[in-house]
Every structure is written in C-alpha cells, then in structure tokens.
Amino acid sequence: MQNADKEDADAERGSLIWISGATEGIGLGLARNVPYGDARIINLSRRPHPHHESIFLDLADPESWDNVGAHFADSLANFRGARAIFIQNAHMKGMTGFVGEVPPDDYARDITANVAAPLRLGEMFLRAVGESGFAGEAGLVMMSSSSARSPTIGQSVYCAGKAALEMWVRVARRELAMRDRRNVWVTAVRPGFVDTPLTRHVAAMADDHYPIASQMRRQMEQGIGVMDIDSAARQIWAALPTDQSLLLFGEQVRREA
Template sequence: MSSLIWISGASAGIGAALASAVPFPDARVIDLSRRGGTVEHFKADLSDPADWKRVEQHFAAELAGFDGDRVVFVHNAGTVVPIGPAAAVDADAYTRAVLLNSAAPQVLGRAFLRATAELDREKHLVMLSSGAARNPYPGWSAYNAGKAAVEQWVRTVGAEENGCRVIAVAPGVVDTAMQGDIRAVDERAFPAVERFRDLKRSGGLITAEQAARGIWSLLDRRLDSGTVLDLRDLDG
C-alpha cells in the first residue's frame, strides 16, 4: 500500500463516486460515515462532536508507522437539510446541520493536519465546497454559511505552510439524491427551487462520476495550498 485515503460521506453521492474512482490502484480507502458503502468503513456521525475525537484518534492510529507514498483526506460530508427560513426550521435539525457543515470540516481538518504533521510524505486535504458559499440562497442558511466557512478555513490554513496541500473545490451542480430532495421542496421554503428543477430538465447537471474525476484530477495540478476553486472554471 502506497496511498492511504479517507473520504467522508462515501456511502452515497459524490463521496461514493470518489471512492470508486480513486486514481491510485494500490490505495487503501476508508469511508468516514454513519452508513458505510463499498469500501472499508469507519463508522462515525460527523454531526456529533463526540465522534470527532474518535476520528482524530483513528487518524493517529492508522498513520502510526505509515511508510507509504501519500495520504489524502477528502472531506465531502455535508447536508442541505433542513431547508427553509432559519426562524422556521426544526431547531435540532438546524443544529446538526451547523455542526456538520461548519464545525466538522474545521475540526476534522485540524485533526488530519495534526496527525500528518510529522509525516514526510505527499499530503493532500481536499474540502468540498459549493457555489452556495458565495450565493446566499434563502432557505439554505446553514448550508450557505457552512460552505463559506470551509472556503475561508482553507484560505487561512493554506497560508500557514504546514506541509500539506489544502484546497477547497466546488464541483458544480451534481445529479445526486440530495439534488432530488432539493427539487422536491416547496417554493415557500426554498424560493430558488425552480432554478434547480430547470437544470434537471435541461440536462444542466453533471454526474457524480464526472465530479469525482474532476476532483481527483486536482491532485495532479500545480495548485497552491489555500486554493479555492470551482471545477467549472478549469480548462481541460
């Protein structure tokens, strides 16, 4: 084994596609999620702070004595629910969304950086973002704020010269189950819903497999640590 790769939320959607498209044939791939998918699974609820410490300990244990060529953590896990005005949505669901979208990326990202700090190997930390980081869609306050936090965290940590290349990538609008949930929402909860329905009708969505290939291709590009980008803006 020369590559050790963690993907959070690899049980479905983009995360599952990432796990299936890992470009390193000898890689060991570990899914961090509640449900698990087709690869090795470390069960964790990433909206629960109690599990963040377990993940940190898992990183440290797996990297003890690691002598491979590269380590990668792709943080993909996130949620768009609950959808609706902040004052109207369920309080518990909203709290879980804030923890998963805003706090977990920072805490788990720090844990990965700490676990790999003394490792003299190729190191990548890839955070999934979204156009929602820059476009404030009413009804998505926890999701918008979470993705904006991810991008600013990446810019800041990328400037700290920690030996790990840290980037954030927005994959575009991807045809996943989450998009299906979005299209099913009432316009009163999410006024921009018709835009996403139009994208589905017009063939404006990319597949999870296309997104995964684009994300993995970033590891071969000459990107500075702290880079925040959108796959739709890349050439080739």
C-alpha cells in the same frame, strides 16, 4: 503473526485515502475513481461501504469525530507510503427553511453537522499528519459549493458553512506555509452542479421554503450543466494535488492563491 504482517503491508502501501460520505453522491464517485491502484480507501460515514473499509462518522455527533481523529492518528503513526489524502465530502441533509422558522433543535443540529464538523475533521487530519511526522504527500480536500458566494434563500446554514470552510482553507494554507510544511496541501473544491441524492432532495423542496428549487428541477430535467458523480469525481482527481486554495468546476473559472 498474521496481524503483524498485515500491519506491515498496510504501512507500505502507497496511498492512504479517507473519504467522508463515500456511500453516495460525489463521495461514492470519488471512492470508485481513486487514481491510485495501491490505495487503502476508507469510508467515513454512518453507513458501511460495500467494498471499502468503513469508520463510523455522524456529523451531528462530536464523539464520532473524536473516533475519526484517533483513526487518522493511528493509521498515520507507522505509515510509510507516498501519500495520505482526506476528502471531507460528507454533508447532513439539513433543515432547508427561513431563519427563525426552522425548529430550533434542528437548526442547531444543522450548524453542528455542517459548519463545525467539517472544520474539526480537517483540523484533526492536519494535526495527525503533523504529529505523526509523515514525510510523504499529505492532502486535504474540503468539498465546498457555489453557495459559499451566493446567499441562497432557505439555506442560511449551508451557505454560512461553505463560506466558513473556504476561509478556513485560506488561513490553514498560510499557516502551513509559515511552518514550511511543503509536503502538505489544502484546497477547497466547488464541484459545480452534480446529480446527487442531496441535489435531488433540495430540488424537490417547495418553492416557498427554497425559492430556487423549481429552477433546479428544470435544469435537471433538461440536463443543462449537470454532471454525473463519476465525471465530477474524475475531474476532481485530475486536478489534484494542487497549489490552489480553491478549485472551481462547472462555473466561471476563477482561482485563488
């Protein structure tokens, strides 16, 4: 009886929020700045979150994607709250280096984790929303980067993945509009230069592998245009929901419908 009562209580809660990679970086900031007091927050990550429910996700392991997809479907099946939002934020630290010089197995794993996984997870969320018949606000945020438009030497997979992600968002928005699914919004977010473990990881790279590493280090040392994770998270939440396909922070303002 207690389990049934808990399921009923969860179904009635106003907000259902999934954040991949909520244990560090921008994902951590997003999790601790969720603006809905009644939210059920779920971390999708290889590491459990100390304060929130966690579902195992390994971007390099497609079987774990399927488990996340099943969790989307199960959670939305009887959900009667106001909103369901998935923020695809997780990124695997890929192999920075020149094309043809990175070990082939590592390069293939980077493609699986950072190109295929985000698109598949986004598709699974939208499928679960549609098949559940959820009538509240459904939002999908795909975290992108200025690398979607800048061919950064040493980051071929990262740049290609972010560019593909933004085009996927644009196509998905048009398809949702054709189906008249007005309760569903999808957007990509370029958060700007945020001080995260991933940013520090690539900034520490040797310049011969990643030529802009020294520039990044100088910018971080001087604090020029660098945001902390909580400030970045609050900016992102304040801009949602949105009717834009791309939200830009920390760079020249340009919006795409």
